[in-house]
Amino acid sequence: MSTEAVAWAMDQAPMPRTEKGKADTTARHVLQALAEHASPSGTDAHPSVLRIQYRTGYDRTTVQRALRRLERAGLIAKDGMVESRIRYKLAMELRRPATDWSDLEREEDDFRAAAAERKRRSRSKGVTHAESVTVTHGNAVTVTHTESVTADVTDATPSRHALKVRPSRTERRPNHQQPSDNQLHKDSSSPAAQTDEPKGELHLEAFGAFWTVYPKKRAREEAKKAWIAAIKRGAEPKHIVNAAQAYARERFSQDPKYTKFPATWLNKGCYDDEPDPQPGPPRLRAVGPRTAPRDLNHMTDEEKQRALNF
Template sequence: MSTEAMNWAMDDAPMSRTEKGKPDTTGRHILQVLAEHARSDGSNSHPSILRIQYRTGYDRTTVQRALRRLEKAALIERDGTVDGRTRWQLAMGMVRPATDWADLEREENEYRAAAAGRKRRSRSKEVTDSTSVTVTGGESVTVTHSESVTSDVTDSAPSRHALNAQPSRTQRRPNHQQPSVNQLHKDSCAPSAHERDSAPQPLFASPASSAEPNSEQQQEIDFAAFYAIYPRKIAKGNARKAFAAAVKRGAKPADLIAAAAAHRDNWVRCKTESRFIPHPTTWLNGERYDDELPNPSAFQSSGSGPQTTERNLTDEEIENASHFA
């Protein structure tokens, strides 16, 4: 195994494209297997098709098509045969353009700007126009609403309101717990809009009164479900950004979660080492959720290779998969 070839295949090699123009994530995975068997200069890589199938979980047709795409993109070149197997030379002189990273940064900035705009619009919807009340002087009260009504109240009579009259000494209760004048005013008047809004809310709201999560909260809930399923827990912050970018590109959160579970099961069946499981950020940015996965029955073999039958994974296998990292 060559560290130089592996680093090139994982980070520095140009991203090949499929016939539809999408990033060739399947070819990228197979290129990493070729680099694993190459020398430091990218030469003498000759794993068999069966070995590539075993390491990736792809069927023979998928592997052969990916090899043709890599050869067409000039990332690999035939260099003879070894024991009937094709020997490949990796084009380690080809380097991924810097614009790939710049495009990702631009998409990230656009996503953040869009998220900030959605947050501002959400806050503006929470603010509603209420009745405008303007108080000038001590006696003049101006109330403005849809019909623009103005009322001036002047206290010219010497008499007092009945609520303002203090109770006599003989009228007091034995324990002297008489309500105050302010309390009498408060009890006799209907509560204002401000008082209704500021009234204490019940500790436990009924299910009907609970607010639905907004788009950002729902996306965080979906990402938490995805991250809990994905077996390799590395760079959670970058994974969250990659998950949001995938959703922005049109992927449905439910499909991402289902694909992560399917890939996890496939890695468990293949007994893939944790270091060869891509980071969640790489998996999402490379749109690996669209990769073709082999049918579990394809792992049945009468010759070399693991003897397995199609079955559902046990809880213990799923739990072990979550500790790959």
């Protein structure tokens, strides 16, 4: 393999074009495969069609057509035969014009400008200007705001307007005292936001109790997010803590790698699972002079062996 020939085929050789003027990437790929078998001067390139197929993944007909297009473009020329294979010479004296790079840069700039324009138009569609806003309240009062504010109030029977627009925070309410900034913030927030925001920090003190009793303490922040989500779904903190204690007893003396992460345990709602039954320790007849039964957890290894062989 010649690095000079490969570098020429990849970066310096003119880009072959199709009949429609588009880049002929197939012929370009075949040219690179030929360069891998050429000498530093671009001669003695004689890979078989089968070898080029293996290198590029193209079928035999595609490779042969690409070779003919490269010959017509003057990038390669036949230079005899080697063991029934055609030998080619690469036209390494040809160079790609510098305008190819500048054309690509210009296309990139045009693409970025078009993307920025689409983004600007998308944002402008969601902007509502408050210079002239018509507001219809539920008590059938119509207020028209302009640069010089004029308020016309007409009492009528209650009716629904086809379009209801919430008043801007910066607009003054006619015949009423200007509300404070805190009141504006309270009025502008939706009921769902008013309930969800404090609820997200609700029972975080109880989370400390959960974290204390849970058998595996990993990824505390993820567990805290899962805790808040579980509370929002309606789970009781005391119920979760009790379930975590039961799970800790269940996993006691078990392989810790099979213990769930706290966030996984909370997200899957495992606090509502029924705990596995915990059978008591096996009771065996005493060995030797002892008359009271003992369990395996309080026996020595020698006593266990004698008890099991009894």
